[in-house]
Amino acid sequence: MSKNNDEYLIIRNNNKYEVIIGLEVHAQVLSESKLFSTSSTKFGSEPNTQVSLVDAAFPGMLPVINEHCIKQAVKTGIGLKATINKRSIFDRKNYFYADLPQGYQISQYKNPIVGEGSVVLDMPNGEKNIGIERLHLEQDAGKSIHDIDPQNTLVDLNRSGVALMEIVSKPDLRSLDEVNAYIKKLRSIMRYLGTCDGNMQEGSLRADVNVSVRKKGDKKLGTRCEIKNVNSIKFMQMAIDFEANRQVDVIEEGGSIDQETRLFDTKKNETRSMRSKEDAHDYRYFPDPDLLPLELNDNYIDQIKKDIPELPDEKKKRFIEKFKLSPYEANILVSDIEISKYFEEVSKNSDVKLATNWITGELFALLNEKNIEITESPISSKNLSKLINLIKDGTISGKIAKSVFEIMRDGDKDPISIVEEKGLKQQSDPKELENLINKVITENPKNVEAYKSGKDKLFGFFVGQVMKNSNGKANPKLVNEILKKKLS
């Protein structure tokens, strides 16, 4: 099996198989209240404390659309460069389950609010467009809990009725890396727009994964299997890898793939059949008679368009043009809206190049180590900016800056006062530096001789000695210059 970035192929008996992937991402709409009721959507509350009569489907209760959720869906549609459908219809998807109080889910079937669009992925070998088939709004179900009571299943309806956007991609994804990039890009766009917090741990972003395989070169798509409800990128990749290999094995053994719904078992790292096409639910979709068709006018859509912030693709373009960043650097800095904000704050008052290096280097390492988001960074953008300015104006060297950074990370201290308190100011007085250099030269006559006879590499030795004697405070640039003169 080869897994390089160009091609994700499964090879068996000299047959090369291509893997075709499509994702149905369920993104929870960022909204204070639910799609058709006024109950709160806050995560982590006591079970069944955020349930209205509508959410619990009491007799005679009726859904009333939450306009904010419509706006969020339209915003997301615009972010996905998609068609906004001015007329969409809410349908009922009928099935019985204990955590589905109405006995149907209100969703959009034939007429979704958002139509075709696309997302650009930045892959190492260039950009790739992934088609979006549609985006529709629907209600989430409640949660069945099977492991608290040995005899009974318990139901928590806090999530019942929470608004989800189902974003369906075209079967354009071809590798695990693309899946990773696609999810991250979607998440990034929605976080820029403020339409989904993208928090996978809290279940705000989950996906159903469609996988099929075909011999490389074939034009026709193979029969696909759908893997339901996978809640992390890692699990998506594991599930796809298992499922694609399983399908190849079946085909290689002369069998054929049955269209079915499968479940990914994260503990055993395998997918298992949930139900075949024959036992597929007949959801008996029909337009919900409690809700009128949703009609949006141009003015409404235009108003929303005006409020769309600069999105990652545009921001990247601007960073490259304005700050002369490399596409790679720009990508990293725009990938998350909070990172881009931090970067823009730092670079507003200090050197862009240094800002880029310090954020993607030291700061990211720190965040990784502490496993925190940039919004929780112990070093504020203001103080990082000051630190960078100290380097830029020669007050401290890059090396000293690293030790100042180490101090700053414990409580966001002002780097200027750290430098003063600890006396870390760089020695840039040429006379003092000359004294230091003279001392090193006198103490190492053999090395001086060797250097002068052509051992150029020894230059580093002298610099090192000078820096050592100055406790690292000597201005390395000046030391270099003076040393060169003295040794010539």
Add this chain to the structure above:
Amino acid sequence: MSNITDLKLVELVDKIKKKELSSAEVTIAFIERSKKSKKLNTFISENYDNAIKKAKIFDQKPDFKKKLPGIPIAVKDLFCTKNIRTTAGSKILENFVPTYESTVTQNILDEGGIIIGKLNCDEFAMGSSNETSYFGNVQNPVSENLVPGGSSGGSSSALAAKLTPATIGTDTGGSIRQPASFTGTVGLKPTYGSCSRYGIVAFASSLDQAGPMTHDVKDCSLMLEIMSNYDTKDSTSVEFKRENYLNNLNENIKGKKIGIPKEYRVEGMPKEIDELWEKGIKIIKENGGEIIEISLPNTNYALPTYYIVAPAEASSNLARYDGVKYGFRSKGENLIDMYEKTRSEGFGDEVKRRIMIGTYVLSSGYYDAYYLKAQKVRRLIKNDFDEAYKKVDAILTPSTPSSAFKIGEKLNDPVSMYLNDIFTVPINLAGLPAISIPAGHDKKGYPLGLQVIGKAFDEQSILNIALALEKNISFKNNITDWWIK
């Protein structure tokens, strides 16, 4: 002075406002009569003690600005009423007590009305004779062992028997107008979107509409005025200018153009109904109205369309009664087993029949041929009315193709039962307002009704036309109190 219970709603309101009667006197009078009328089986739940308490409280500090000042009223058991059991005539909700109030009953309470009880109805409003109720048959006060119509059969019976001065029903395919016709009372189905559906146990959401049932057109106007409002809790509620229906009530129909649809002359219809219709036409003409023959060519398809659309919606609306959250639950081996037992035992035969029809017509492979086709025909039926209303202001038809029938007579013949609704169903499909008023008797002495159908949101016109008819017909209901020993 005559009996309190013989007074009409507007008269009672007047007498209470003039302090000739107290709310307690009126409330107690209707409750006393109700207590003597158990044989009719009109009440599923009684709220007598609480109602008398409320009447006495009203009398201590009466607010005469209210439109129903301390007036007792019994309502169909399809309206959710806070702290009063609401069953929808079904075992599955036998012990269900809502913590909330439907918008329509809230409107009645806000105007000073006092709820004395919940009235029997066909299970989930599915039926035309009140025989599908889990709580048993209802007697028509007109004659023993006669059905009161349905699904608002408890309402029509209680009203005709004077157990309540007015009542409210719901009408999905004729459930207000047919029982009104069978009991010699007035029943109005408003335009879809006029009365809020919030808190009404749903049967078929795109057809359900609450409406008043009263002794005469005046009372009906007052009740409609109270019931109808724009309600943001119902997304299908319509914001339009609601008239002061009672104040604007006017019997002058000079120049009004009234359509007579030829498709409503069905074969095998009793002679009396034809005569009654002619009588209505004559009255219109004599009062300066103009009679115009019209055609509603798709009328024949209304009943089959209705029996696809209504069960389809019902099959989904009733999915929530699964034993999980509230209502009746049967023990089961597992979830599926519990569902099956709960719903098999909790629903009656007619409800199950309609759930099965509805599930079938929505199934993949049948959806296009049934549900989708029915929606298209529904549109054609609506277009028929739109065309007709280019020429006329309202339409006059009989309310039902026959008078009330005996209990048990049609119970095992659902198609014959469904045929009862042929004159009322098209109006629900088109979302229009229609009123049934008593117009005469058949040779058995059973009441018969005429139906006036209006333009959307033009309830005032049909009330006015109904008033003109009512004044000239001078209908008398011959009810003998046979059930009171």
